[in-house]
Protein backbone atom coordinates (compact mmCIF):
# COMPACT_ATOMS: atom_id res chain seq x y z
CA UNK A 348 0.00 0.00 0.00
CA UNK A 349 1.33 3.48 -0.80
CA UNK A 350 2.14 5.81 2.12
CA UNK A 351 -0.57 8.36 2.88
CA UNK A 352 0.15 11.72 1.26
CA UNK A 353 1.95 14.07 3.69
CA UNK A 354 -0.17 17.00 4.94
CA UNK A 355 0.38 20.05 2.76
CA UNK A 356 2.08 22.97 4.47
CA UNK A 357 -0.80 25.12 3.25
CA UNK A 358 -3.44 22.96 4.84
CA UNK A 359 -2.73 22.33 8.49
CA UNK A 360 -4.92 19.76 10.14
CA UNK A 361 -7.55 21.02 12.58
CA UNK A 362 -5.96 21.58 16.00
CA UNK A 363 -6.31 18.62 18.30
CA UNK A 364 -8.63 19.22 21.21
CA UNK A 365 -5.76 18.92 23.64
CA UNK A 366 -3.42 21.31 21.80
CA UNK A 367 -4.30 24.14 24.19
CA UNK A 368 -3.39 21.93 27.14
CA UNK A 369 -0.13 21.03 25.46
CA UNK A 370 0.67 24.69 24.67
CA UNK A 371 -0.12 25.66 28.24
CA UNK A 372 2.15 22.95 29.56
CA UNK A 373 4.94 24.05 27.22
CA UNK A 374 4.53 27.72 28.15
CA UNK A 375 4.53 27.03 31.89
CA UNK A 376 7.61 24.79 31.57
CA UNK A 377 9.35 27.57 29.64
CA UNK A 378 8.84 30.00 32.54
CA UNK A 379 5.39 31.52 32.09
CA UNK A 380 3.19 31.80 35.16
CA UNK A 381 -0.17 31.84 33.40
CA UNK A 382 -1.43 31.03 29.93
CA UNK A 383 -4.86 31.76 28.42
CA UNK A 384 -6.42 31.74 24.98
CA UNK A 385 -8.54 34.46 23.40
CA UNK A 386 -10.11 35.08 20.03
CA UNK A 387 -8.17 37.43 17.76
CA UNK A 388 -11.18 39.61 16.99
CA UNK A 389 -10.37 43.34 16.98
CA UNK A 390 -10.41 45.01 20.42
CA UNK A 391 -12.93 47.64 19.42
CA UNK A 392 -13.67 48.86 22.97
CA UNK A 393 -9.97 49.28 23.72
CA UNK A 394 -9.49 51.17 20.47
CA UNK A 395 -12.31 53.55 21.38
CA UNK A 396 -10.77 54.02 24.85
CA UNK A 397 -7.30 54.74 23.45
CA UNK A 398 -8.80 57.28 21.04
CA UNK A 399 -10.88 58.87 23.80
CA UNK A 400 -7.80 59.26 26.01
CA UNK A 401 -5.77 60.61 23.12
CA UNK A 402 -8.49 63.14 22.31
CA UNK A 403 -8.48 64.27 25.95
CA UNK A 404 -4.69 64.62 25.84
CA UNK A 405 -4.24 61.97 28.56
CA UNK A 406 -1.55 60.25 26.49
CA UNK A 407 0.75 63.23 27.06
CA UNK A 408 2.17 62.96 23.54
CA UNK A 409 3.08 59.26 23.90
CA UNK A 410 3.28 57.23 20.69
CA UNK A 411 3.21 53.49 21.50
CA UNK A 412 -0.33 52.17 20.99
CA UNK A 413 -1.60 55.74 20.64
CA UNK A 414 0.19 56.23 17.33
CA UNK A 415 -1.98 53.80 15.38
CA UNK A 416 -4.74 52.42 17.63
CA UNK A 417 -6.44 50.68 14.72
CA UNK A 418 -3.35 48.56 14.13
CA UNK A 419 -2.59 47.95 17.82
CA UNK A 420 -6.09 46.66 18.46
CA UNK A 421 -6.43 44.40 15.41
CA UNK A 422 -4.30 41.22 15.58
CA UNK A 423 -4.91 40.52 11.88
CA UNK A 424 -2.70 43.54 11.13
CA UNK A 425 0.15 41.61 12.76
CA UNK A 426 -0.65 38.24 11.22
CA UNK A 427 -2.96 37.87 8.24
CA UNK A 428 -5.78 35.46 9.03
CA UNK A 429 -5.17 35.64 12.80
CA UNK A 430 -7.81 33.67 14.69
CA UNK A 431 -6.43 33.19 18.20
CA UNK A 432 -4.15 34.71 20.78
CA UNK A 433 -2.26 32.51 23.19
CA UNK A 434 -1.50 34.96 25.97
CA UNK A 435 1.20 34.53 28.59
CA UNK A 436 2.07 36.32 31.83
CA UNK A 437 5.53 36.11 33.38
CA UNK A 438 6.34 37.01 36.96
CA UNK A 439 8.72 39.87 37.69
CA UNK A 440 10.81 39.34 40.80
CA UNK A 441 10.00 42.48 42.74
CA UNK A 442 11.42 42.29 46.23
CA UNK A 443 10.25 45.03 48.53
CA UNK A 444 13.25 47.26 49.04
CA UNK A 445 14.46 49.71 51.61
CA UNK A 446 14.39 53.42 50.72
CA UNK A 447 17.06 54.50 48.27
CA UNK A 448 20.27 55.77 49.83
CA UNK A 449 21.70 59.25 49.28
CA UNK A 450 22.56 59.85 45.64
CA UNK A 451 21.19 56.50 44.52
CA UNK A 452 18.73 56.21 41.66
CA UNK A 453 15.89 53.66 41.77
CA UNK A 454 15.01 51.43 38.80
CA UNK A 455 11.46 50.03 38.63
CA UNK A 456 11.19 46.26 39.00
CA UNK A 457 10.20 45.55 35.38
CA UNK A 458 13.31 47.33 34.07
CA UNK A 459 15.97 45.79 36.31
CA UNK A 460 16.44 42.73 34.14
CA UNK A 461 15.46 41.91 30.57
CA UNK A 462 12.15 40.29 31.52
CA UNK A 463 10.77 40.86 28.03
CA UNK A 464 13.54 38.71 26.51
CA UNK A 465 12.60 35.87 28.90
CA UNK A 466 8.92 36.40 28.12
CA UNK A 467 9.47 36.33 24.34
CA UNK A 468 11.59 33.20 24.64
CA UNK A 469 8.83 31.38 26.54
CA UNK A 470 6.14 32.57 24.12
CA UNK A 471 8.44 31.43 21.30
CA UNK A 472 8.30 27.85 22.57
CA UNK A 473 4.51 27.87 22.14
CA UNK A 474 4.81 29.55 18.75
CA UNK A 475 7.27 26.87 17.58
CA UNK A 476 4.82 24.16 18.61
CA UNK A 477 2.07 25.78 16.51
CA UNK A 478 4.41 26.18 13.55
CA UNK A 479 5.36 22.52 13.82
CA UNK A 480 1.69 21.79 12.99
CA UNK A 481 1.98 24.21 10.05
CA UNK A 482 0.05 27.03 11.69
CA UNK A 483 1.33 30.53 11.40
CA UNK A 484 2.39 32.07 14.70
CA UNK A 485 4.02 35.33 15.72
CA UNK A 486 5.21 36.45 19.15
CA UNK A 487 4.31 39.97 20.28
CA UNK A 488 5.18 41.52 23.64
CA UNK A 489 5.44 45.18 24.53
CA UNK A 490 5.97 46.14 20.90
CA UNK A 491 2.84 48.22 20.25
CA UNK A 492 1.45 45.83 17.65
CA UNK A 493 -1.03 44.58 20.26
CA UNK A 494 -2.69 45.92 23.37
CA UNK A 495 -1.14 43.39 25.76
CA UNK A 496 -3.36 44.11 28.75
CA UNK A 497 -6.59 43.85 26.78
CA UNK A 498 -5.40 40.50 25.35
CA UNK A 499 -4.62 39.22 28.86
CA UNK A 500 -8.03 40.25 30.17
CA UNK A 501 -9.82 38.65 27.21
CA UNK A 502 -7.80 35.45 27.70
CA UNK A 503 -9.02 35.18 31.30
CA UNK A 504 -5.59 35.80 32.83
CA UNK A 505 -6.54 38.72 35.03
CA UNK A 506 -8.65 41.82 35.61
CA UNK A 507 -8.01 45.51 35.08
CA UNK A 508 -7.05 46.98 38.43
CA UNK A 509 -7.81 50.52 39.42
CA UNK A 510 -4.11 51.25 38.92
CA UNK A 511 -4.57 50.37 35.23
CA UNK A 512 -2.52 47.18 35.50
CA UNK A 513 -3.76 43.66 34.90
CA UNK A 514 -3.85 41.72 38.17
CA UNK A 515 -3.80 37.94 38.41
CA UNK A 516 -6.15 36.52 41.04
CA UNK A 517 -4.37 36.17 44.37
CA UNK A 518 -1.06 37.14 42.79
CA UNK A 519 -1.25 40.82 41.84
CA UNK A 520 0.23 42.79 38.98
CA UNK A 521 3.98 42.07 39.02
CA UNK A 522 3.82 40.37 35.63
CA UNK A 523 4.83 41.23 32.08
CA UNK A 524 2.40 40.23 29.36
CA UNK A 525 2.63 39.03 25.78
CA UNK A 526 0.94 36.88 23.15
CA UNK A 527 1.38 34.45 20.33
CA UNK A 528 -0.83 35.59 17.46
CA UNK A 529 -1.82 32.56 15.38
CA UNK A 530 -4.18 31.49 12.62
CA UNK A 531 -4.95 28.30 14.52
CA UNK A 532 -8.63 28.28 15.59
CA UNK A 533 -8.05 27.46 19.27
CA UNK A 534 -10.90 27.24 21.78
CA UNK A 535 -10.78 30.39 23.97
CA UNK A 536 -10.57 30.30 27.75
CA UNK A 537 -14.18 30.42 28.92
CA UNK A 538 -14.02 32.24 32.18
CA UNK A 539 -13.34 35.96 32.55
CA UNK A 540 -11.65 36.93 35.81
CA UNK A 541 -14.04 39.01 37.95
CA UNK A 542 -12.96 42.37 39.37
CA UNK A 543 -10.90 41.82 42.49
CA UNK A 544 -10.36 45.42 43.60
CA UNK A 545 -13.66 45.66 45.49
CA UNK A 546 -13.76 48.77 47.62
CA UNK A 547 -9.96 49.18 47.74
CA UNK A 548 -8.58 52.48 46.40
CA UNK A 549 -5.05 52.33 47.78
CA UNK A 550 -3.31 52.84 44.43
CA UNK A 551 -5.37 55.94 43.68
CA UNK A 552 -4.71 57.36 47.14
CA UNK A 553 -0.96 56.65 47.11
CA UNK A 554 -0.01 57.77 43.61
CA UNK A 555 2.53 60.53 44.35
CA UNK A 556 1.25 62.76 41.53
CA UNK A 557 -2.49 61.96 41.46
CA UNK A 558 -2.05 60.49 38.00
CA UNK A 559 -4.85 57.91 38.38
CA UNK A 560 -7.69 60.24 37.58
CA UNK A 561 -10.41 57.57 37.65
CA UNK A 562 -10.43 53.81 38.10
CA UNK A 563 -8.07 52.35 35.48
CA UNK A 564 -7.43 55.69 33.79
CA UNK A 565 -3.93 57.17 33.92
CA UNK A 566 -3.18 60.75 32.94
CA UNK A 567 0.27 60.21 31.43
CA UNK A 568 1.01 63.92 31.77
CA UNK A 569 1.17 63.31 35.52
CA UNK A 570 2.49 59.74 35.57
CA UNK A 571 6.12 59.51 36.67
CA UNK A 572 6.58 56.28 34.68
CA UNK A 573 5.98 58.35 31.54
CA UNK A 574 7.63 61.59 32.64
CA UNK A 575 10.99 59.86 33.17
CA UNK A 576 10.77 58.52 29.60
CA UNK A 577 9.35 61.60 27.92
CA UNK A 578 11.51 63.97 25.87
CA UNK A 579 12.12 67.56 27.00
CA UNK A 580 12.41 68.92 30.50
CA UNK A 581 10.73 67.33 33.51
CA UNK A 582 7.98 69.78 34.50
CA UNK A 583 9.10 71.48 37.71
CA UNK A 584 6.07 70.41 39.77
CA UNK A 585 6.94 66.73 39.24
CA UNK A 586 10.63 66.92 40.12
CA UNK A 587 10.27 66.58 43.89
CA UNK A 588 7.67 63.79 43.60
CA UNK A 589 10.16 61.99 41.31
CA UNK A 590 12.30 61.41 44.40
CA UNK A 591 14.99 58.86 43.59
CA UNK A 592 13.39 57.41 40.43
CA UNK A 593 15.52 57.24 37.33
CA UNK A 594 13.39 54.79 35.35
CA UNK A 595 9.82 53.60 35.93
CA UNK A 596 7.57 53.99 38.95
CA UNK A 597 6.22 51.16 41.10
CA UNK A 598 4.25 53.03 43.74
CA UNK A 599 0.76 52.07 42.57
CA UNK A 600 1.84 48.43 42.65
CA UNK A 601 3.85 48.65 45.87
CA UNK A 602 0.75 49.62 47.83
CA UNK A 603 -1.51 46.99 46.28
CA UNK A 604 -2.62 44.37 48.79
CA UNK A 605 -3.28 41.63 46.21
CA UNK A 606 -0.67 38.88 46.28
CA UNK A 607 1.49 40.51 48.94
CA UNK A 608 2.09 37.24 50.73
CA UNK A 609 3.27 35.63 47.52
CA UNK A 610 5.70 38.39 46.73
CA UNK A 611 9.08 36.81 46.27
CA UNK A 612 12.33 38.02 47.73
CA UNK A 613 11.11 40.36 50.46
CA UNK A 614 14.10 41.77 52.26
CA UNK A 615 16.59 40.46 49.71
CA UNK A 616 19.01 42.81 48.05
CA UNK A 617 18.68 43.19 44.30
CA UNK A 618 21.91 44.71 43.01
CA UNK A 619 20.08 45.82 39.85
CA UNK A 620 17.48 47.81 41.82
CA UNK A 621 19.39 51.06 41.97
CA UNK A 622 22.54 52.74 40.77
CA UNK A 623 24.63 55.73 41.76
CA UNK A 624 23.23 58.85 40.08
CA UNK A 625 26.84 60.00 39.82
CA UNK A 626 27.65 56.94 37.71
CA UNK A 627 25.05 58.03 35.15
CA UNK A 628 26.41 61.56 35.16
CA UNK A 629 29.99 60.52 34.54
CA UNK A 630 29.49 57.64 32.06
CA UNK A 631 29.92 58.10 28.31
CA UNK A 632 27.00 57.92 25.88
CA UNK A 633 28.28 54.55 24.64
CA UNK A 634 28.45 53.13 28.16
CA UNK A 635 24.97 54.33 29.02
CA UNK A 636 23.46 52.86 25.86
CA UNK A 637 25.35 49.60 26.34
CA UNK A 638 24.00 49.32 29.86
CA UNK A 639 20.49 50.72 29.56
CA UNK A 640 19.82 50.63 25.82
CA UNK A 641 16.92 48.17 26.21
CA UNK A 642 14.98 50.83 28.14
CA UNK A 643 12.72 53.24 26.33
CA UNK A 644 14.91 56.35 26.21
CA UNK A 645 13.44 59.30 24.31
CA UNK A 646 15.16 59.77 20.95
CA UNK A 647 17.60 57.08 22.15
CA UNK A 648 19.54 59.98 23.62
CA UNK A 649 21.31 59.31 26.95
CA UNK A 650 20.99 62.99 27.88
CA UNK A 651 17.53 62.04 29.21
CA UNK A 652 19.06 59.57 31.65
CA UNK A 653 21.41 62.33 32.79
CA UNK A 654 18.44 64.71 33.13
CA UNK A 655 16.74 62.18 35.42
CA UNK A 656 19.95 61.57 37.36
CA UNK A 657 20.24 65.31 38.05
CA UNK A 658 16.72 65.37 39.48
CA UNK A 659 17.57 62.33 41.61
CA UNK A 660 20.71 64.06 42.83
CA UNK A 661 18.71 67.19 43.68
CA UNK A 662 16.25 65.10 45.66
CA UNK A 663 18.55 62.68 47.42
CA UNK A 664 22.18 63.80 47.28
CA UNK A 665 24.23 64.41 50.37
CA UNK A 666 26.48 67.22 49.25
CA UNK A 667 29.13 66.27 51.78
CA UNK A 668 29.74 63.12 49.73
CA UNK A 669 33.07 63.56 47.95
CA UNK A 670 32.64 64.49 44.31
CA UNK A 671 29.02 65.66 44.51
CA UNK A 672 29.84 69.37 44.46
CA UNK A 673 32.23 68.87 41.54
CA UNK A 674 29.52 67.04 39.67
CA UNK A 675 27.01 69.86 40.13
CA UNK A 676 29.67 72.33 39.15
CA UNK A 677 30.39 70.39 35.97
CA UNK A 678 26.74 70.18 34.97
CA UNK A 679 26.12 73.84 35.76
CA UNK A 680 28.60 74.51 32.95
CA UNK A 681 27.37 71.76 30.66
CA UNK A 682 26.97 72.74 26.99
CA UNK A 683 23.45 71.21 26.89
CA UNK A 684 21.01 73.89 28.18
CA UNK A 685 18.42 71.29 29.28
CA UNK A 686 21.01 69.66 31.52
CA UNK A 687 22.23 73.04 32.79
CA UNK A 688 18.65 73.96 33.66
CA UNK A 689 18.12 70.73 35.61
CA UNK A 690 21.48 71.21 37.31
CA UNK A 691 20.37 74.65 38.52
CA UNK A 692 17.22 73.14 39.99
CA UNK A 693 19.10 70.22 41.53
CA UNK A 694 21.89 72.33 43.02
CA UNK A 695 19.33 74.68 44.56
CA UNK A 696 17.36 71.73 45.99
CA UNK A 697 20.56 70.28 47.44
CA UNK A 698 21.27 73.62 49.15
CA UNK A 699 24.26 74.39 46.93
CA UNK A 700 23.11 77.87 45.97
CA UNK A 701 26.68 79.12 46.21
CA UNK A 702 27.40 77.36 42.95
CA UNK A 703 24.67 79.17 41.01
CA UNK A 704 25.82 82.75 40.41
CA UNK A 705 28.30 81.70 37.76
CA UNK A 706 25.30 81.26 35.47
CA UNK A 707 24.10 84.83 35.80
CA UNK A 708 24.66 85.49 32.14
CA UNK A 709 23.40 82.24 30.78
CA UNK A 710 22.40 82.58 27.12
CA UNK A 711 19.51 80.10 27.45
CA UNK A 712 16.03 81.32 28.52
CA UNK A 713 15.15 78.01 30.24
CA UNK A 714 18.30 78.19 32.35
CA UNK A 715 17.57 81.80 33.23
CA UNK A 716 14.05 80.78 34.26
CA UNK A 717 15.48 78.11 36.53
CA UNK A 718 17.82 80.62 38.08
CA UNK A 719 14.96 83.03 38.69
CA UNK A 720 12.99 80.22 40.30
CA UNK A 721 15.97 79.22 42.44
CA UNK A 722 16.21 82.79 43.75
CA UNK A 723 12.52 82.88 44.59
CA UNK A 724 12.33 79.33 45.93
CA UNK A 725 10.31 78.74 49.06
CA UNK A 726 12.24 75.59 49.89
CA UNK A 727 12.68 75.42 53.67
CA UNK A 728 16.13 76.67 54.64
CA UNK A 729 16.73 77.87 51.11
CA UNK A 730 19.22 80.72 50.89
CA UNK A 731 18.47 82.81 47.83
CA UNK A 732 21.15 82.80 45.20
CA UNK A 733 21.41 86.53 45.60
CA UNK A 734 21.73 89.42 43.24
CA UNK A 735 24.42 87.70 41.25
CA UNK A 736 21.69 86.18 39.10
CA UNK A 737 21.23 88.65 36.35
CA UNK A 738 18.75 88.65 33.52
CA UNK A 739 21.24 90.16 31.14
CA UNK A 740 21.35 88.58 27.72
CA UNK A 741 24.79 88.01 26.27
Ligand code: B12
Nearest residue numbers: 412455489491495507511512513523524562563572595596
Ligand atom coordinates in the same frame (compact mmCIF):
# COMPACT_ATOMS: atom_id res chain seq x y z
C1 B12 B 1 1.78 53.10 26.84
C2 B12 B 1 2.19 52.19 27.97
C3 B12 B 1 2.50 52.78 29.18
C4 B12 B 1 2.28 54.24 29.45
C5 B12 B 1 0.78 54.49 29.73
C6 B12 B 1 0.15 53.47 30.66
C7 B12 B 1 -1.37 53.45 30.63
N1 B12 B 1 -1.93 53.11 31.76
O1 B12 B 1 -2.00 53.69 29.62
C8 B12 B 1 3.23 54.50 30.65
C9 B12 B 1 4.59 54.93 30.15
C10 B12 B 1 2.73 55.53 31.67
C11 B12 B 1 3.31 53.09 31.23
C12 B12 B 1 3.60 52.84 32.53
C13 B12 B 1 3.67 51.55 33.07
N2 B12 B 1 3.64 50.41 32.39
CO1 B12 B 1 3.24 50.31 30.50
N3 B12 B 1 2.74 50.04 28.75
C14 B12 B 1 2.29 50.79 27.79
C15 B12 B 1 1.95 50.02 26.52
C16 B12 B 1 3.09 50.23 25.52
C17 B12 B 1 0.60 50.37 25.91
C18 B12 B 1 -0.55 50.47 26.93
C19 B12 B 1 -1.78 51.09 26.33
O2 B12 B 1 -2.15 50.78 25.22
N4 B12 B 1 -2.40 51.99 27.07
C20 B12 B 1 -3.61 52.63 26.61
C21 B12 B 1 -4.77 52.29 27.56
C22 B12 B 1 -6.05 52.95 27.01
O3 B12 B 1 -4.97 50.88 27.52
P1 B12 B 1 -4.86 49.99 28.86
O4 B12 B 1 -3.66 50.41 29.61
O5 B12 B 1 -4.97 48.55 28.47
O6 B12 B 1 -6.14 50.47 29.66
C23 B12 B 1 -7.33 49.75 29.76
C24 B12 B 1 -7.96 49.93 31.11
O7 B12 B 1 -7.77 51.25 31.54
C25 B12 B 1 -9.39 49.60 30.82
N5 B12 B 1 -10.36 50.47 31.44
C26 B12 B 1 -11.03 51.43 30.84
N6 B12 B 1 -11.92 51.95 31.68
C27 B12 B 1 -11.79 51.30 32.83
C28 B12 B 1 -12.48 51.44 34.02
C29 B12 B 1 -12.14 50.62 35.11
C30 B12 B 1 -12.92 50.72 36.34
C31 B12 B 1 -11.04 49.73 35.00
C32 B12 B 1 -10.64 48.93 36.18
C33 B12 B 1 -10.36 49.59 33.76
C34 B12 B 1 -10.77 50.38 32.69
O8 B12 B 1 -9.60 49.79 29.44
C35 B12 B 1 -8.46 50.28 28.86
C36 B12 B 1 -8.41 49.84 27.44
O9 B12 B 1 -8.54 48.42 27.36
C37 B12 B 1 1.92 48.54 27.06
C38 B12 B 1 2.47 47.49 26.09
C39 B12 B 1 1.45 47.13 25.04
N7 B12 B 1 1.88 47.01 23.81
O10 B12 B 1 0.29 46.95 25.34
C40 B12 B 1 2.77 48.60 28.34
C41 B12 B 1 2.25 47.86 29.61
C42 B12 B 1 0.79 48.17 29.75
N8 B12 B 1 3.00 48.46 30.69
C43 B12 B 1 3.33 47.65 31.59
C44 B12 B 1 4.00 48.02 32.79
C45 B12 B 1 4.66 46.91 33.59
C46 B12 B 1 4.04 49.36 33.18
C47 B12 B 1 4.50 49.93 34.54
C48 B12 B 1 4.08 49.08 35.74
C49 B12 B 1 6.04 50.10 34.48
C50 B12 B 1 6.64 50.85 35.66
N9 B12 B 1 6.86 50.19 36.78
O11 B12 B 1 6.95 52.01 35.54
C51 B12 B 1 3.83 51.32 34.54
C52 B12 B 1 2.45 51.28 35.20
C53 B12 B 1 1.72 52.58 35.11
C54 B12 B 1 0.22 52.39 35.22
N10 B12 B 1 -0.31 52.55 36.41
O12 B12 B 1 -0.42 52.06 34.20
C55 B12 B 1 2.86 46.24 31.30
C56 B12 B 1 1.59 45.95 32.14
C57 B12 B 1 1.69 44.70 32.97
C58 B12 B 1 0.42 44.47 33.73
N11 B12 B 1 0.47 43.47 34.60
O13 B12 B 1 -0.58 45.15 33.57
C59 B12 B 1 2.57 46.33 29.77
C60 B12 B 1 1.42 45.45 29.29
C61 B12 B 1 3.88 45.91 29.07
C62 B12 B 1 4.01 44.41 28.96
N12 B12 B 1 3.95 43.86 27.76
O14 B12 B 1 4.11 43.73 29.95
N13 B12 B 1 3.01 52.17 30.31
Ligand code: SF4
Nearest residue numbers: 554570571596598599
Ligand atom coordinates in the same frame (compact mmCIF):
# COMPACT_ATOMS: atom_id res chain seq x y z
S1 SF4 C 1 3.26 54.63 37.92
FE1 SF4 C 1 3.61 56.04 39.65
S2 SF4 C 1 2.96 58.06 38.93
FE2 SF4 C 1 2.15 56.52 37.46
S3 SF4 C 1 0.07 56.06 38.19
FE3 SF4 C 1 1.43 54.57 39.19
S4 SF4 C 1 2.02 55.53 41.16
FE4 SF4 C 1 1.16 57.13 39.85
Ligand code: SF4
Nearest residue numbers: 508509544547550603
Ligand atom coordinates in the same frame (compact mmCIF):
# COMPACT_ATOMS: atom_id res chain seq x y z
S1 SF4 D 1 -4.37 48.86 45.19
FE1 SF4 D 1 -6.46 48.16 45.49
S2 SF4 D 1 -7.67 49.28 43.93
FE2 SF4 D 1 -5.50 49.42 43.33
S3 SF4 D 1 -5.19 47.73 41.94
FE3 SF4 D 1 -4.62 46.96 43.99
S4 SF4 D 1 -6.53 46.03 44.77
FE4 SF4 D 1 -7.11 47.31 43.01
